[in-house]
Amino acid sequence: MVATDDTIDLREWVDMLRRRRKTFLVVAGALFVLSLVVALSWPSTYRSVATILIEDQDVPADLVQPAVTTSAVERIESISQQVMTRANLTAIVEKHDMFVEAREEDRLGPALDGMRRRIKVDTVDVDVVDPRSGRAGRTAIAFTISYDDRNAELTQRVTEELATLFLEQNRRSRSDSATETVVFLTAEAELLSDQIGDLEAQLAAFKEQNVTGLPELADMNLRLLDNTERHLVNIDSQIRALEERRHILEGDLAQVTP
Known part of the structure; x- marks a missing residue:
């Protein structure tokens, strides 16, 4: 069996380590001691x-x-x-x-x-x-x-x-x-109050404009009556929703203390 170059090189390295084992041990020991001294003398943080x-x-x-x-x-x-x-x-x-x-x-x-x-x-x-x-x-x-x-x-x-x-x-x-937050909620509450006022004014005007036709149940007025009722319900719902939101904002505004 013929030895390869890699095998020869490896053997040479092993032989060299064996011959200089003491030197390697001394260097390794010195580095360990130096590291230990540095670690022990390093200021604590x-x-x-x-x-x-x-x-x-x-x-x-x-x-x-x-x-x-x-x-x-x-x-x-x-x-x-x-x-x-x-x-x-x-x-x-x-x-x-x-x-x-x-x-x-x-x-x-x-x-x-x-x-x-x-x-x-x-x-x-x-x-x-x-x-x-x-x-x-x-x-x-x-x-x-x-x-x-x-x-x-x-x-x-x-x-x-x-x-x-x-x-x-x-x-x-x-x-x-x-x-x-106080400034924002105050402005928001005032805006909602204005919106509620506008819707209430629209509701009053709508009722006044259709007051003569609303009580009558003639066939020609049924469609107008149905549209009117739906419109009134829609406006009432918007008013209730805005008033509920305004009450929530007023309650939150009372809890905010600068």
Whole structure:
């Protein structure tokens, strides 16, 4: 049997490894020890996490969409951008005496950029079924704010500051949203009142125009009577529907508190 070149090369490699086994073991052992030393000497990084529940809006979405409603993810993103401003982060840095050298050397900008990268905002999503459409999907019920730092106590304090800023900004955003909702619902209620008034005026005028023909049941007036009754029923139905919607809007308007 003739040995192939591949077999010869493989044997040569095996022989070389055997001859230099001690050298390989020494190098591998040195790398392991070095890796262990680096791992043990590497500064620990701590993470503090705050969880904030997402509250449903006060007014049903189907009444005000798309005028004054936004998704939870959009609200969180908007609040996050408002919280992560240079002014807010600088206030936290100065309050807790962070980045002393950067502040003394007027290099706070890069330090704040690094701080932003260590701040994480993530949503907590769950599977839900829309009761109106019956479709399954995922929705955010909460979101988390976390901050990483080598100082455990500082990590916790900064996370608490961020959570407070998020709650304060959310309160202001909800107040602004409530104000917009009040304006929208007030305008909607006034519009419905005008529509109801117009329909009632049409109903009164229609009855007055057909008052002489309505009591008579002559054959020539049967078709007119039937059309008149259908028209009256239609107008009455529209009035009742508008009044019901107006009552709902007035009830929701009373619950909204800016």
